[in-house]
Amino acid sequence: xxxxxxxxxxxxxxxxxxxxxxIAAYPITPQTEIVEQLANFVTEGSLDAKYIPVESEHSAMxxxxxxxxxxxxTFTATSSHGLLYMNEMVNWAAGARLPIVMANVNRALxxxxxxxxxHTDSLQARDTGWLQVYVSTVQEAYDAILMAFRxxxxxxxxxPVMVNLDGFTLSHITQQLFESDVxxxxxxxxxxxxxxxxEPKGYGCMTAAHDYFRIRYDxxxxxxxxYAVIEETEAxxxxxxxxxxxxxxxxxxxxxxxLVISLGTLGKEAEVAIDLLREEGIKAGSMRIRxxxxxxxxxxxxxxxxxxxxxxxxxCGGILADTIKAKTKKDCFSVxxxxxxxxxxxxxxxxxxxxxxxxxxxxxxxxx
Amino acid sequence: xxxxxxxxxxxxxxxxxxxxxxxxxxxxxxxxxxLSAAGPDTVLVVPACCTSVIQGIYPNTAFxxxxxxxxxxAAAAVASGMSxxxxxxGKKTNVIxxxxxxxxxxxxxxxxxGALERGTNFLYICYDNEAYGNTGMQRSGSTPLGAKTTTTPxxxxxxxxxxxxxxxxHNIPYMATACSAYPKDLIKKVKxxxxxxxxxxxxxxxxxxxxxxxxxxxxxxxxxxxxxxxxWALYEREYDTVTISGPTKAAIAKPVPIExxxxxxxxxxxxxxxxxxAIRLDAERNIRRLTREAEGSC
Amino acid sequence: MYEIRLHSRGGQGGVTAAKLMALAAFRDGxxxxxxxxxxxxxxxxxxxxxxxxxxKPIRIYSQIHYPDxxxxxxxxxxxxxxxxxxxxxxxxxxxxxxxxxxxxGYTTYHVDLxxxxxxxxxxxxxxxxxxxxxxxxxxxxxxxxVASAQAAIDEMFTDTKNRNAALLAFEELKI
Numbered sequence: 001x002x003x004x005x006x007x008x009x010x011x012x013x014x015x016x017x018x019x020x021x022x023i024a025a026y027p028i029t030p031q032t033e034i035v036e037q038l039a040n041f042v043t044e045g046s047l048d049a050k051y052i053p054v055e056s057e058h059s060a061m062x063x064x065x066x067x068x069x070x071x072x073x074t075f076t077a078t079s080s081h082g083l084l085y086m087n088e089m090v091n092w093a094a095g096a097r098l099p100i101v102m103a104n105v106n107r108a109l110x111x112x113x114x115x116x117x118x119h120t121d122s123l124q125a126r127d128t129g130w131l132q133v134y135v136s137t138v139q140e141a142y143d144a145i146l147m148a149f150r151x152x153x154x155x156x157x158x159x160p161v162m163v164n165l166d167g168f169t170l171s172h173i174t175q176q177l178f179e180s181d182v183x184x185x186x187x188x189x190x191x192x193x194x195x196x197x198x199e200p201k202g203y204g205c206m207t208a209a210h211d212y213f214r215i216r217y218d219x220x221x222x223x224x225x226x227y228a229v230i231e232e233t234e235a236x237x238x239x240x241x242x243x244x245x246x247x248x249x250x251x252x253x254x255x256x257x258x259l260v261i262s263l264g265t266l267g268k269e270a271e272v273a274i275d276l277l278r279e280e281g282i283k284a285g286s287m288r289i290r291x292x293x294x295x296x297x298x299x300x301x302x303x304x305x306x307x308x309x310x311x312x313x314x315x316c317g318g319i320l321a322d323t324i325k326a327k328t329k330k331d332c333f334s335v336x337x338x339x340x341x342x343x344x345x346x347x348x349x350x351x352x353x354x355x356x357x358x359x360x361x362x363x364x365x366x367x368x
Numbered sequence: 369x370x371x372x373x374x375x376x377x378x379x380x381x382x383x384x385x386x387x388x389x390x391x392x393x394x395x396x397x398x399x400x401x402x403l404s405a406a407g408p409d410t411v412l413v414v415p416a417c418c419t420s421v422i423q424g425i426y427p428n429t430a431f432x433x434x435x436x437x438x439x440x441x442a443a444a445a446v447a448s449g450m451s452x453x454x455x456x457x458g459k460k461t462n463v464i465x466x467x468x469x470x471x472x473x474x475x476x477x478x479x480x481x482g483a484l485e486r487g488t489n490f491l492y493i494c495y496d497n498e499a500y501g502n503t504g505m506q507r508s509g510s511t512p513l514g515a516k517t518t519t520t521p522x523x524x525x526x527x528x529x530x531x532x533x534x535x536x537x538h539n540i541p542y543m544a545t546a547c548s549a550y551p552k553d554l555i556k557k558v559k560x561x562x563x564x565x566x567x568x569x570x571x572x573x574x575x576x577x578x579x580x581x582x583x584x585x586x587x588x589x590x591x592x593x594x595x596x597x598x599x600w601a602l603y604e605r606e607y608d609t610v611t612i613s614g615p616t617k618a619a620i621a622k623p624v625p626i627e628x629x630x631x632x633x634x635x636x637x638x639x640x641x642x643x644x645x646a647i648r649l650d651a652e653r654n655i656r657r658l659t660r661e662a663e664g665s666c
Numbered sequence: 667m668y669e670i671r672l673h674s675r676g677g678q679g680g681v682t683a684a685k686l687m688a689l690a691a692f693r694d695g696x697x698x699x700x701x702x703x704x705x706x707x708x709x710x711x712x713x714x715x716x717x718x719x720x721x722k723p724i725r726i727y728s729q730i731h732y733p734d735x736x737x738x739x740x741x742x743x744x745x746x747x748x749x750x751x752x753x754x755x756x757x758x759x760x761x762x763x764x765x766x767x768x769x770x771g772y773t774t775y776h777v778d779l780x781x782x783x784x785x786x787x788x789x790x791x792x793x794x795x796x797x798x799x800x801x802x803x804x805x806x807x808x809x810x811x812v813a814s815a816q817a818a819i820d821e822m823f824t825d826t827k828n829r830n831a832a833l834l835a836f837e838e839l840k841i
Contacts, residue, residue, distance in 0.1 A: 027519070055477070111437055113420055
């Protein structure tokens with residue numbers, strides 16, 4: 001059904017399609033509409049789920065863990081400080097090998113309370129063992145949630161998946177949405193290690209040094225196996241619904257001399273910059289990275305890289321730039337832009353490309 | 369009849385004009401009275417809540433005292449540390465944690481309990497608009513039974529968490545309830561709390577026009593109805609000695625039907641008679657218990 | 667691409683107006699986005715929404731700096747905000763006003779949306795609702811077809827007062 005929707009409502013609509021049995025909910029701007037819409041669905045009866053209005057985000061993830069280990073599908077949503085507050089349990093969820101799906105609406109960190117878009121919140125969670133995907137349109141938010149459940153619940157994965165959308169910029173914008181009926185796209189969940197009195201086991205007990213590292217290695221092994229699962233799932237999605245995604249969203253990259261690399265909605269705005277630059281004779285292309293964990297192999301070739309980080313790791317650098325430099329062994333022009341909802345237009349992005357200085361870092365708005 | 373005259377209230381204003389508060393906001397009204405009672409040697413510790421928005425946007429502040437903004441769960445813990453530090457320095461600065469119900473009853477309860485149990489020298493004020501106001505009125509543990517919020521569209525199915533008895537269980541030197549509609553009573557209680565060394569606590573009802581769904585000019589009227597119907601009891605507790613405040617004594621003598629309070633608010637629209645009865649019985653039970661405690665027959 | 671900046675006060679339905687506009691354009695077969703720009707959610711504070719309409723998918727997320735059309739739902743906002751900032755030369759202004767307003771260099775239209783809302787009892791929580799009547803006015807200005815404007819209103823609102831108010835605004839707007 002073709003309609004218009006905000007990013008948040010698209011997430012809620014997709015979650016309803018996936019039919020989780022338990023939803024843990026806690027409000028935080030700019031995610032709140034997701035849990036409100038889910039409350040409406042449950043109250044009106046269009047979603048048959050237990051809705052737990054928990055008292056904090058730490059409890060939200062804890063409740064998801066408790067629900068998930070019984071073998072049922074579960075969901076929660078958060079943002080920024082909420083994600084940070086639940087960080088202990090976010091780590092726990094991956095370590096416990098639970099296929100929880102969570103929408104994180106990217107928002108800056110205080111102090112200075114700032115409710116606008118920034119990626120530092122989810123990028124700080126990059127070490128937790130969660131898969132992470134970053135979306136840029138309302139349709140993509142919807143589709144990514146559907147695929148997230150299928151990927152997380154695949155036996156080769158059994159890891160939680162975080163779907164990230166830019167706060168306000170995507171969560172609150174209205175765009176068109178084809179609300180596809182999921183049908184049987186997400187198979188029923190059969191969690192091998194579900195807790196049941198029929199099979200008494202100890203879960204997560206004391207583990208000595210000579211065993212622990214093997215269990216952690218298992219997480220990484222599943223992360224590596226998840227590449228295949230992501231590819232298969234996206235292929236199956238394209239076949240059933242006609243929409244194709246991939247590890248990256250590449251626009252006019254084939255014959256490009258310089259690539260603009262970014263996450264989220266900046267990656268779409270960048271395409272307009274690319275068109276502008278092409279008219280000036282600059283062969284630029286936009287590579288929007290979707291999957292951040294597991295980190296994909298990028299088709300960089302020998303182009304100049306202009307990497308826009310809507311985040312920062314103090315004392316080190318932009319996290320996306322850092323990751324790409326380490327993985328590709330290539331230097332880049334690292335631009336720090338969009339922090340705390342700072343406005344970045346396609347004109348600004350075109351400027352980053354025209355004035356690029358490989359090997360340097362530019363804090364947009366601070367440096368000349 | 370219980371009345372406050374403007375001449376009774378202190379003249380100095382600690383809240384500047386042009387805050388971001390909604391028209392009819394109880395919270396900013398309460399803070400205005402709290403600060404006039406506390407005076408300038410005061411630091412406010414404010415977690416995420418309506419007040420963190422009301423104070424304004426960088427680089428301005430609307431309050432004439434220092435405000436330390438902190439994470440949602442942390443108000444009482446931060447206040448704990450700050451209080452200890454001022455003591456170490458020999459300063460008598462008032463440390464007041466000023467938090468909403470969400471940041472007190474839900475995510476903030478761990479820190480509050482710890483601070484009270486450790487005998488922290490501070491005043492914790494919970495202004496209660498009975499929902500998460502800052503994020504657009506979602507239910508909190510303090511939302512009353514039957515109330516519609518954006519996450520309880522069919523009306524809350526659980527009773528309001530009894531914060532007062534939780535705090536009372538910590539056996540602190542002074543706690544009291546107050547309401548934005550009774551400023552003289554509120555100011556008296558703030559002054560009394562600040563004069564006491566150790567943990568003190570105020571639970572203040574803060575009727576909220578957008579959340580409770582009534583016209584903005586009726587905030588005082590709604591607050592008075594809460595007290596007159598017995599839904600909100602005004603009292604003080606010093607360790608385990610209870611003193612019932614004047615307006616509630618008047619309400620006990622001449623109660624107003626609870627329907628007057630509930631019917632005036634859109635958040636209770638469609639509430640079932642059974643739920644109204646449950647709310648009424650609960651209010652009556654609370655008043656009975658307080659009365660027995662006040663008489664010393666507990 | 668046609669870019670519209672809508673100015674209103676919190677509580678007047680400005681965000682919903684933007685969604686209605688996007689929906690009407692969408693039902694015309696176009697691509698449309700509507701994005702509110704929030705400060706904090708406070709009743710009575712000035713709010714801005716950005717609406718874009720195009721024949722192709724819209725990839726811009728940043729704010730509209732050079733609108734083709736400025737819509738002002740509450741003219742008292744003009745005391746605190748420069749609503750004309752960036753308006754393209756020869757651009758259009760629509761005002762919720764009972765009197766015509768002349769602004770040099772721009773085409774202005776006006777309808778007394780508040781008057782229509784009060785006359786049709788389109789009032790919620792004491793506030794006259796302006797978002798459905800303004801759709802009628804904008805349809806008259808050619809932003810979207812009348813059929814799509816009606817479809818959008820019917821899709822989002824069950825109360826027929828909304829449709830009636832929109833029709834009144836359509837009639838009252840003098841081109």
